[in-house]
Amino acid sequence: MLAAALVGVIGLQAESASATAAVTCVADAETGCIGGTLQNTAGPVEGVTITVSNEDDEFEESATTAANGTWAVAIPGRARYTVELDESTLPSTAALADSAENPVEQLAVVGASSTVDFNLVLDATPSTGGSSSTTTGTVTPTRLLQQFALGIRYGLILALAAVGLSLIYGTTGMSSFSHGEQVTLGALLTFVFSIQLHWPIVLSVLAAVVLSAASGWLQDVGIWQPLRRRRVGLVQLMIVSIGLSLALQYAFQFRFGGSTLQVLPSIAKSWSIGPIRLSIPSYIAMGCATIVLVGVALFLQRTRTGRATRAISDNPALAAASGIDVDKIIRLVWILATGLAGLGGALLALAFNGAAWDLGLQMLLLMFAAVTLGGLGTAYGALIGSLIIGVVVEMSTLWLPSSLKFAVALLILILVLLIRPQGILGRAERVG
Amino acid sequence: MNWSDLLSLTAGELIAPTTAAYALAAIGLNIHFGFTGLLNMGQAGFMLVGAYGFAATAQAGQGFPLSALVGVGCSVVFALILGIPTLKLRGDYLAIVTISAAEIVRLIGRSSVLSDITNGAAGIPASRFNKDFLGLSVLPDGRTALGPFAYANNVGDGWWTRIVAWAAVLLAVLLVWRLMSSPWGRVLKGIREDEDAVRSLGKSVYGYKMQALVLGGAMAGFAGVLFVMPASVQPDAMGRSMTFFIWTILLLGGAATLWGPVIGSMIFFVALMFIKTVMRDVLPSVLRPEQLEPLAGILVGITLMLLVIFRPQGIFGDKKELMLDVR
Amino acid sequence: MSAELSSPAPLAKTAAQALAGVAPEPGVAKPDPIIVADDVVRRFGGMTAVDVRHLEVQRGAITALIGPNGAGKTTLFNLLTGFDKPNSGTWEFDGRRLNGVSAGRVARAGMVRTFQLTKALSRLTVLQNMQLGATKQPGEGFFTSLVKPLWAAREREITAQAEELLIRFKLDAKSEDFAGSLSGGQRKLLEMARALMAKPELVMLDEPMAGVNPALTQSLLGHIQTVRDEGTTVLFVEHDMQMVRRIADWVVVMAEGKIVAEGPPSAVMENPAVVDAYLGAHHDTDLGDESVMAEGVLEQLEAEEATE
Incomplete structure (x- = not known):
């Protein structure tokens, strides 16, 4: 029901949506599309040739990426297509993260758009000429620093979402599987305001955060509080959140389609600080995330409400007995957690200049990993865990194919549970 | 709208290999969650591991029986690897570990690192591994029509696959019936209710949980083999959504019941096909074709929520034996 | 005394x-x-x-x-x-x-x-609760449980033992009810x-x-x-x-x-x-006093937390 309401809100401005996309393929009954957005951390990559072919039908068609990095090819029928990026057309500043992942095979059907994204990295050593140099696995200090910076960026944004997840777990005991969709919501709302409504970007992000927080309030009023009143078990609550997650992610896909949407009206410039080169929105996102995280820490540490929140995490029965209004605090935690997740989604969308229906879906397990790593239910643990996970995820691409970067983080999660189940900051007595 | 088309399409789902595969996976999940209280959130991972093990062996030229055994064996090993560290910990740790491990398998499967075996994100087409299986068929070549069901006999999506798949489902139901009416099943149910109580009565709770995890995982492994038989091993088709669909099926039919997973799977796929077909015919002006799948997904999500909130015992479950808090 | x-x-x-x-x-x-x-x-x-x-x-x-x-x-x-x-x-x-x-x-x-x-064990019957308590049950092994003749005799034994105990504890009328009731x-x-x-x-x-x-x-x-x-x-x-x-x-x-x-x-x-x-100071309080019981509730809360 919540999903429907949100879709309704967004749907008002639906029609003008796709006008800003620079590509020219519209899926209809006879044709389908294969397309995507080519970008690396410095922004979109223009002028790269991508060829879509299918041996059986002797079909071959090429496209060149536009100024905003988008490309698309119309295809005649349902088949498995080979999508190949011509590495010689890549500019000197971009390189494939893993040459083995090119070409890509993609099943495409008529009447739908399929997305193929190539993983591009910033080529930090353009002087050596051939773009293949970055894929051979030579780890230079420059690349090390660059990936570390990317890791901190991802870790800070991840922390915004993970702290909320941890607060919800701490106060209600529930593992909220729909928290990933809260991140997606923030990103997509930013897209709606910034691109569809042409609002200034700062205002767009603010509006996205406010609406995200409102969705948390709505959820607690409409779903979670009634279920708490009925004393529904934690396992059931978790499954309800899984259902909500499914409903929301498909609602996003229903409304926004399967492709990645740009959230910035124009291409952002990059800045270099020493060997590190990131897009300007990335720096801004990192700054915002840091400020907000410090704010949350101060709130938990210094304010009465913050201390009450921590008291509930420690011992709900005792907190209730000492006169804390547990229900009110939990309501506040939901608003705060979804607001933070929305901000995380908005900042993620800015940093990558892209929002998609599965943005948060990919992030959810990393949030769990971060929260578990730091210690379930401890907000500071979630922060530290997020930074570690972020750095590990990005740095792993120095040695492993980037398609495995999330797998590495999840492997760490499992190993942590093996060795230190209570996490870094968790207390041993709570487990078992 | 063409009513006979609608009827045959939806009726077809009733006995489709996919329905059987999901039913078998849900039977496995029922052993985990319904009878033992284990929160396995990675059932699709067990299926994918089984499917890869099977397809890799069959691709290498081995016969179906050995390949299927290898597939199931892979799932068993997967269960042991996941169970050894987590079954001594609190229940939600198993949930997080299984969902993560399933995701790791999918990510590795679709990446380029093992593409000799997995063929990356493109997946392994069925033609590379189902020849021996179809060769075992006792049916003559050709087509058979039974009422609304008309299929070729010996193709991946044909009668032979259906017969084997549903035979496996029946066998699994029989096995669950035998086990759950035995003292062994009684211990599992005891663990579901309260681990410490069972421990205090001298049972090795860890051992029983491991046996349950392995058995349900093995069933999922074979379900994976059945699932890929008609089409291909597609890692992205066997991700988290699949796990959650299996959960919906189990809760739809009723956890801890004998036939719940089977009936749940039938209802699930018939309803889904019915809704999609009707929507496609009735709402072409409102819906774009690529919006059909997401719409079905939204409905599944909402169904799952409503089921857990209002009918935790499932459509046919016993009200008295409804799923309470398993923590 | x-x-x-x-x-x-x-x-x-x-x-x-x-x-x-x-x-x-x-x-x-x-x-x-x-x-x-x-x-x-x-x-x-x-x-x-x-x-x-x-x-x-x-x-x-x-x-x-x-x-x-x-x-x-x-x-x-x-x-x-x-x-x-x-x-x-x-x-x-x-x-x-x-x-x-x-x-x-x-x-x-x-x-x-x-x-x-x-x-x-709430969703097991009273009788099943009892049967679970018995030791040396061949039917509790995975493979033996598949062949009923291997454990049917022992099952009869423990069922008789359980019924006897239930009669003694005056729970025999409830034997088929869920323990949760x-x-x-x-x-x-x-x-x-x-x-x-x-x-x-x-x-x-x-x-x-x-x-x-x-x-x-x-x-x-x-x-x-x-x-x-x-x-x-x-x-x-x-x-x-x-x-x-x-x-x-x-x-x-x-x-x-x-x-x-x-x-x-x-x-x-x-x-x-x-x-x-x-x-402590309350020398004259009876040891079976209710205040002790009330404090017991607190200890139960502690125990609940400890078992988590």
């Missing part, structure tokens, strides 16, 4: 007689101990919950473990039965080392416990009966009388005495001193994790160390 008042049965006399010559002091040796524990220490953070130098429990007797809240009674129970791990310490049960042994093995060794907060007192009875299914050498009852209505209390006490008279050793934790006085052959008093006194009920009640530890 004398010991004779509470020991009507002949076997009770022997238990009391066996303990008659034992000096009433903490850590004293018993003529025929079934449990011998040494230097058992358990700390939670900075707090020492249990610090028992030496404890022996007499075979064939009813021993009560009493003490104020937070004295470490339940923690000691958890340690002895393998549900918690000590920081240090050793103990023997029936001559076997049991420290570091898992809870399941402890139970199989013949030491079966119940819980302060009853753990009836029983009242609090009935659950206590069921849990005790279930523990007896294993035919243990020693039953450890954690507050068997808490939350049970007076009518049932009487029969529970009777059952505990019958169990002892049939040769099973009983160790129980209790708050209600009236109960302890009526059925215990020996009382062990704990305070702040340590054993502060031991002896026959009558002697212990008059021990100044006990009065100090148990009552």
